[in-house]
Amino acid sequence: xxxxxxxxxxxxxxxxxxxxxxxxxxxxxxxxxxxxxxxxxxxxxxxxxxxxxxxxxxxxxxxxxxxxxxxxxxxxxxxxxxxxxxxxxxxxxxxxxxxxxxxxxxxxxxxxxxxxxxxxxxxxxxxxxxxxxxxxxxxxxxxxxxxxxxxxxxxxxxxxxxxxxxxxxxxxxxxxxxxxxxxxxxxxxxxxxxxxxxxxxxxxxxxxxxxxxxxxxxxxxxxxxxxxxxxxxxxxxxxxxxxxxxxxxxxxxxxxxxxxxxxxxxxxxxxxxxxxxxxxxxxxxxxxxxxxxxxxxxxxxxxxxxxxxxxxxxxxxxxxxxxxxxxxxxxxxxxxxxxxxxxxxxxxxxxxxxxxxxxxxxxxxxxxxxxxxxxxxxxxxxxxxxxxxxxxxxxxxxxxxxxxxxxxxxxxxxxxxxxxxxxxxxxxxxxxxxxxxxxxxxxxxxx
Numbered sequence: 278x279x280x281x282x283x284x285x286x287x288x289x290x291x292x293x294x295x296x297x298x299x300x301x302x303x304x305x306x307x308x309x310x311x312x313x314x315x316x317x318x319x320x321x322x323x324x325x326x327x328x329x330x331x332x333x334x335x336x337x338x339x340x341x342x343x344x345x346x347x348x349x350x351x352x353x354x355x356x357x358x359x360x361x362x363x364x365x366x367x368x369x370x371x372x373x374x375x376x377x378x379x380x381x382x383x384x385x386x387x388x389x390x391x392x393x394x395x396x397x398x399x400x401x402x403x404x405x406x407x408x409x410x411x412x413x414x415x416x417x418x419x420x421x422x423x424x425x426x427x428x429x430x431x432x433x434x435x436x437x438x439x440x441x442x443x444x445x446x447x448x449x450x451x452x453x454x455x456x457x458x459x460x461x462x463x464x465x466x467x468x469x470x471x472x473x474x475x476x477x478x479x480x481x482x483x484x485x486x487x488x489x490x491x492x493x494x495x496x497x498x499x500x501x502x503x504x505x506x507x508x509x510x511x512x513x514x515x516x517x518x519x520x521x522x523x524x525x526x527x528x529x530x531x532x533x534x535x536x537x538x539x540x541x542x543x544x545x546x547x548x549x550x551x552x553x554x555x556x557x558x559x560x561x562x563x564x565x566x567x568x569x570x571x572x573x574x575x576x577x578x579x580x581x582x583x584x585x586x587x588x589x590x591x592x593x594x595x596x597x598x599x600x601x602x603x604x605x606x607x608x609x610x611x612x613x614x615x616x617x618x619x620x621x622x623x624x625x626x627x628x629x630x631x632x633x634x635x636x637x638x639x640x641x642x643x644x645x646x647x648x649x650x651x652x653x654x655x656x657x658x659x660x661x662x663x664x665x666x667x668x669x670x671x672x673x674x675x676x677x678x679x680x681x682x683x684x685x686x687x688x689x690x691x692x693x694x695x696x697x698x699x700x701x702x703x704x705x706x707x708x709x710x711x712x713x714x715x716x717x718x719x720x721x722x723x724x
Contacts, residue, residue: 279334279364281350286450287316287323288633292441293346294318295504296338305333307354314351319504321629329354334361346441348450420447427452505598516657520576521697524655525709531671531687534719545613554689555591555645556616558668560722561715562643563587563607565708572708574699575640575661581699582640582661590642590659591619593626600626601659603639612723640664647671653690663699666712667692 284294295317301307308330316325334355338345345351353364418435420428424447428435433455440447502510534557542551566573566587574583587608590601602622607615625631640663644656647670656667671689678684691712695705715722 279356279359280329280331280354282313282327282352282354284338284345284347284349284351285316285325286347287318287321287325288637291318291347293344293504295343296340296345296351297322298340299336300324301333303333303336307331307333317504317629319508321631321633323632327354331356332359334359334364348441348448418447419445424449424452428455431455503597509598512660513657516660520658520660522655522658523695523697523702523705525693525695525702525705526653527691527693527709527713529689529691529713529716530676531689531716534716535671535687537719541612548613550613550616552612552616554647554671555643555668556612556619557716557719557722558643558645558666559589559591559604559607559615559619560610560612561712562641562666563589563604564715564722565711566641567608568711569704569708572663572700572704573640574663576663576696576699577661584640587641588639590636590639590662591622592642592644592656593623595627595629600631600636601639601642602626602631602636605638642666643668647689653692655692656694658694658696662696664693664695664705664708667694 284296287294296314297317298315300312300314307313307327309326309328311327312324313327314325316323331354333352335353336351337353338349338351355361355364419440420435425435427433427449428438428447431452433452435447435452438447438451438455439445441451531554534554538552538554538557545552564587566589570585571583573585573587574581576582586606588603588605589607590603593600593602602619602625604610604615604618604622610618622631622635626636642656642659642662642665644665645668646654647668649670651669652672653669654667656665658665669690669692671687673685674688675683676686676688691709693705693709693712695702700708
């Protein structure tokens with residue numbers, strides 16, 4: 278029987294993507310592991326592999342198609358002895374499938390559709406009638422029986438879930454990773470946000486029509502939001518609306534670090550390694566998370582996760598947005614190893630070639646704008662992290678030395694943004710103190 282190849286979920290949060298490029302054509306024979314297509318998510322371009330063998334009988338979604346929802350059929354794979362005549366009627370709607378392979382049996386012609394299968398308009402109407410119930414406001418909720426059972430088992434409110442099936446129908450994929458709605462945790466800002474904006478994953482505010490009206494008669498260019506910019510907008514809005522930030526600021530004297538860095542770089546020059554100040558900052562933060570283990574934590578909705586390793590994320594600016602690749606076990610790695618790994622992650626981030634596991638996780642992040650001449654700034658916490666360190670530039674400043682004499686030193690201003698649900702004020706101050714001491718005594722970081 279022909280098998281539908283479905284749009285894969287290439288990360289836990291992926292709901293849709295762009296089918297950037299097909300690497301096969303109709304009539305090609307493929308085996309398990311062969312590359313089929315390049316898929317663009319909001320964060321990366323990834324290659325999609327075949328899990329079954331067969332012949333590409335029909336390509337349903339052409340190159341460059343945007344907004345292809347997960348579990349949408351994108352091609353049909355034929356088994357040995359089958360031909361294009363066996364394909365029948367194939368829907369382009371997302372499928373309610375119970376599979377981790379990215380394939381599902383192709384839909385037969387309407388008059389052969391099995392119970393529960395998608396066979397066009399009449400089948401959808403039949404399913405909706407059989408699996409719908411009124412929401413609290415009187416609207417009817419359309420969901421597949423399987424989705425409804427999963428929702429009941431998990432204690433989910435179906436009225437709070439957006440369906441990705443035909444005509445907005447809620448299917449298994451919509452509820453499998455959803456979490457119960459905690460009514461008490463809703464903030465006034467979240468309640469006030471327009472439902473349409475929330476569903477679209479963009480921040481609330483004036484409508485596009487209202488903004489356009491403000492600029493009537495003025496010359497401008499409309500720039501379409503890509504998946505990354507939409508995700509950034511949604512996550513930053515979530516962060517500022519739901520995370521109770523507080524900020525701690527310190528100045529750090531860098532002269533000892535700069536001198537030590539110069540000495541190390543002379544020794545590492547033959548190996549082609551050049552340490553940056555940022556490498557020292559990453560190491561200092563990783564060690565500080567071990568020195569203050571209660572601050573090495575993330576917010577998990579109804580609990581705090583306190584990690585044992587120091588997994589430090591680092592903001593990397595790319596065209597149209599940013600990545601935060603994660604340096605895992607950063608406290609255990611040498612400065613040269615951190616420097617080499619960070620350069621590799623940054624390069625692949627700019628090429629959008631990072632795998633999801635390389636930019637997800639961690640409890641702490643570093644955002645450095647010092648190279649742009651920024652003295653200090655407040656960074657927004659990247660959920661579910663407990664804190665983020667905003668790093669400014671190192672500048673020469675007059676200071677009073679330990680002997681009471683006025684002198685000049687290179688001083689760097691940093692701001693620690695902290696999630697008060699995870700880290701209290703005194704604990705945050707202890708963490709920042711540890712970071713400062715590590716940077717002002719860099720030789721000790723090699724002990």
